[in-house]
Amino acid sequence: MPPVSLVVACFGLKxxxxxxxxxxxxxxxxxxxxxxxLLWDLDPQAAATFLLRTKAKVKGGARKLLxxxxxxxxxxxxxxxxxxxxxxxxxxxxxADTDLGEAKKSEQRVHRVLRxxxxxxxxxxxDCPPGLSLLSTNIxxxxxxxxxxxxxxxxxxxxxxxxxxxAAEVKPVAPxxxxxxxxxxxxxxxxxxxxxxxxxxxxxxxxxxxPASAVVERxxxxxxxxxxxxxxxxxxxxYRALWVELAERLQLAASAVPAAT
Numbered sequence: 001m002p003p004v005s006l007v008v009a010c011f012g013l014k015x016x017x018x019x020x021x022x023x024x025x026x027x028x029x030x031x032x033x034x035x036x037x038l039l040w041d042l043d044p045q046a047a048a049t050f051l052l053r054t055k056a057k058v059k060g061g062a063r064k065l066l067x068x069x070x071x072x073x074x075x076x077x078x079x080x081x082x083x084x085x086x087x088x089x090x091x092x093x094x095x096a097d098t099d100l101g102e103a104k105k106s107e108q109r110v111h112r113v114l115r116x117x118x119x120x121x122x123x124x125x126x127d128c129p130p131g132l133s134l135l136s137t138n139i140x141x142x143x144x145x146x147x148x149x150x151x152x153x154x155x156x157x158x159x160x161x162x163x164x165x166x167a168a169e170v171k172p173v174a175p176x177x178x179x180x181x182x183x184x185x186x187x188x189x190x191x192x193x194x195x196x197x198x199x200x201x202x203x204x205x206x207x208x209x210x211p212a213s214a215v216v217e218r219x220x221x222x223x224x225x226x227x228x229x230x231x232x233x234x235x236x237x238x239y240r241a242l243w244v245e246l247a248e249r250l251q252l253a254a255s256a257v258p259a260a261t
Contacts, residue, residue: 006123007126009128023126024039038085039087040124045089048089049088049089054077054079071116073117110141126143147179152184180209210239
């Protein structure tokens with residue numbers, strides 16, 4: 001185990017690409033492999049908080065947390081799953097950039113929030129807000145790896161290039177970047193063509209792909225990770241395969257990929 005927690009940020013330049021679903025499923029899979037895992041919901045939509053059945057409010061508010069006026073340990077909540085804790089989002093908290101801009105060392109606030117608990121977890125997964133902002137810069141500075149969902153399209157690699165360039169600006173050590181194709185519809189020729197073009201040719205792109213699936217959409221109804229209610233679905237196998245690749249990058253142990261039916 002690493003001496004301090006590793007930080008993975010599920011990072012997307014736009015919404016609606018499967019970012020939150022990946023964050024929740026991968027955090028859950030890490031916890032099932034007995035890694036002490038914290039999921040930090042930093043998306044103001046608070047979808048990850050909802051999916052894990054937690055109230056969307058932190059003690060003292062996200063504003064005080066990012067400004068350093070409250071203790072992260074008071075805000076963390078246990079989930080229904082062993083080894084998985086949650087730092088909930090605050091719904092409709094949209095002034096993070098303004099608050100961070102007023103704070104000292106404003107680009108290091110996310111890292112500072114996590115510092116008191118860095119020995120308590122093996123892995124921290126951050127569900128990031130979409131887009132580029134001071135908050136996203138904070139997250140990139142705190143991350144060991146940026147996990148980037150891409151919907152197959154001609155613009156996918158351009159999106160990935162932007163994230164790689166952003167990561168390269170972090171000093172002294174840039175975070176790793178690992179992209180994966182999300183919401184893949186194998187019936188669409190464009191999706192097949194783009195994934196075939198990219199996979200195996202770009203080291204930043206995972207081999208695992210997450211399908212467009214009604215099972216993933218049902219997470220909102222079931223309020224649980226996919227493998228909890230559909231363990232033998234292709235979507236569950238896809239997230240497990242993605243977790244295995246991610247864990248290998250982070251040098252964490254991961255169990256094998258189950259067969260889908």
